[in-house]
Amino acid sequence: MLLWSLLVIFAAVTEQADSLTLVAPSSVFEGDSIVLKCQGEQNWKIQTMAYHKDNKELSVFKKVSDFLIQSAVLSDSGNYFCSTKGNIFSWHKRSNIVKIKVQELFQHPVLTASSFQPIEGGPVSLKCETQLSPQRLDVQLQFCFFRENQVLGSSWSSSPELQIPAMWSEDTGSYWCEAETVTHRIRKQSLQSQIHVQRIPISNVSLETRAPGGQVTEGQKLILLCSVTAGTGNVTFSWYREATGTSLGMKTQHSLSAELEIPAVKESDAGKYYCRADNGHESIQSKVVNIPVRIPVSRPVLTLRSPGAQTAVGNLLELHCEALRGSPPILYRFYHEDVTVGNSSAPSGGGAPFNLSLTAEHSGNYSCEADNGLGAQHSETVPVSISGPDGHRRDFTTAGVLWGLFGVLGFTGVALLLYSLFHKISGESSATNEPRAGCRLNPQEFTYSSPIPKMEELQPVYVNVGSVDVDVVYSQVWSIQQPESSANIRTLLENKDSQVIYSSVKKS
Structure with missing residues (x-):
């Protein structure tokens, strides 16, 4: 009877063991959640429930519970099962074995560079290369690059490439990159690579x-x-x-x-x-x-040089313009009343002359200009007075003196004319009072009684004007023969073709 009872109990335990099942997802990728469910036992029958991986106990629960792996990694791959212990005769049950393989979501990245021995100063392109699983192509990744534990660029980026505009000798070192999912669940790092920047001599x-x-x-x-x-x-x-x-x-x-x-x-x-x-x-x-340093010209100085003591018409006048500072060559321009009369150059610097044959129109103000391409400079003006061919000045002051002398000499001429008329009247009166008999007049003594010659036959008389070295002006005096009557005086004065006399007057 006892033996029969034991056989019945063992048969029941075996039946219960066959009913415990471990439920797990069929496909798992990195970063996925794994939920393990141990099914086939009533809660009241369970004293403990345990989950195992590769015969190693992972976790023990006091009741029926699921086992959760929050984010699966490749190392979570293995053989899993669950077990329970009952509260009736302390029976023990074990589930079936479920093999779980966690698949790689994307490969470990590989760092590549356009050159691992770039020339200093040249650009380098870094690339973090990886590949998603064909079954998870919709997963978004982001990348980051490092050199000697320092982040390059703007930290994480959706682009797997990084452009470095110029590499320098101090940029030599170890480089690597990382790739991770946008959810931050899976991150993978590449192997480190050495980049050695080459320096080129000067x-x-x-x-x-x-x-x-x-x-x-x-x-x-x-x-x-x-x-x-x-x-x-x-x-x-x-x-x-x-x-x-x-x-x-x-x-x-x-x-x-x-x-x-x-x-x-x-x-x-x-x-x-x-x-x-x-x-x-x-x-x-x-x-x-x-x-070489080029020097702008300074303000030039104009000097006048004449071979004689005077600047007279017909003489040669030398205008000399010179800038004391200035890099050669220097071009000099000469002006008469702000009108250019000529120019001269000084290829080696210094001054330059310009010769002028004088005429009466050359009186006035003269100036010069120096220019060596760095800015022209103008001299101060120098006045010039030109003498006439006989030594008289052709300026305004001389003209004023001349007109004054003309006035004085004109007054003297009128006085002489009146004196002649008075002398003639006195002579006629004396001749009338002389006795008629025993006396005959000499015809030569009656100079003023001779007929008046025609005005076109009168010739001018010139007096000696003295040495040519003395500055002089001419005065013009009208000289006429005494008329027989005072009625002829006005007629003779109004005749402009009368005989003239020039006398010299020294210029003060």
């Missing part, structure tokens, strides 16, 4: 000048440009004047050229210059460049 150092108008002018800005055709990394540029050998300035920068500015050039800055460039390999010097 070569072909040159120095050139840059100035307004293409020429170095006193007072203006000058730029000394030092450049190299090859060379990478931080380049140190320095400038020198050959005469002193001292450094004028120094700059270090990531470029193939650098500038040194002289705000205002002085005449003393003219000379020979050179520059040097160094990027850590070797310091290279440029060729020596001679820099």
Whole structure:
């Protein structure tokens, strides 16, 4: 009887063991949730429920419970089953074994570069390459790049590429990338790769000048440009004047050229210059460049030179214009009353003359202008008075004196005319009162009684004007013969073809 009872109990336990089942998802990818369900047992019969993986207990519950894996990883792959212990005779049940394989959502990324030994100063393109599972192509990924534990670029980005515009020697180091899902559940890192930046030595150092108008002018800005055709990394540029050998300035920068500015050039800055460039390999010097400094002309001075003591009509007058400062060649222009009368050049600097054959119209103000292409300068004006061919001045002052003398001499002429008329009247009166007999008049004593000659037959009489070295002006006096009656006086005065006499008057 006892044996029969035991057989019945074992048969019941075996039947119950066959009814315990582990339920698991059939397909699992990285990042998915895995829920394991142990089914086939009533709650009141269970004392404990346990879940196992590869014969290792994962978790034990006091009641019927599910087992959850929040985000599956590849290492979660294995053989799973569950077991229970009953509260009747402490029976033990075990479920079937379920094999779970977690599939890779995307491959581990691989870092690639356009060059792992780039030339310094050149660009490099980094790429984080991976591939999604064909069954999960809709999954979104983001990427990030690193160098020596430092994030490159703008941290995480949806683009798997990163462009580095220029690589320098200090950028040498270990690089890698990471890829992760947007939900941040799965993140994978690539292997580290070494990037070694190659530095190129300096070569072909040159120095050139840059100035307004293409020429170095006193007072203006000058730029000394030092450049190299090859060379990478931080380049140190320095400038020198050959005469002193001292450094004028120094700059270090990531470029193939650098500038040194002289705000205002002085005449003393003219000379020979050179520059040097160094990027850590070797310091290279440029060729020596001679820099002349052009000087604008100063205000010129106009001087007049004449071979004689006077500036007379017919003489040769030399106008000499000279600027005391100014780089050659210098062009001089000469002006008479602001009208150009000629020009002359001084190829080697200094002054320049201009000769002028004088005429009466050359009186007036003279000036000159100096120009060497850096700005023209005008001299002060110099007045010139021209003498006539016999030594008299052709200026306004002389003309005023001349008209004054004409007035004085005209008054003298009228006085002489009145005196002649009075003398004639007195003579006629004496002749009338003389006795008629024993006396005959001499015809030659009656000069004024002779008929008046025709006016066109009168000839002018000139008196000696003295030495040509004395400045003189002429006065004109009308001389007429005494008429027989006072009625003829007005007629003779009104006749403009009367005989004239010139007398000399010295100019004060």
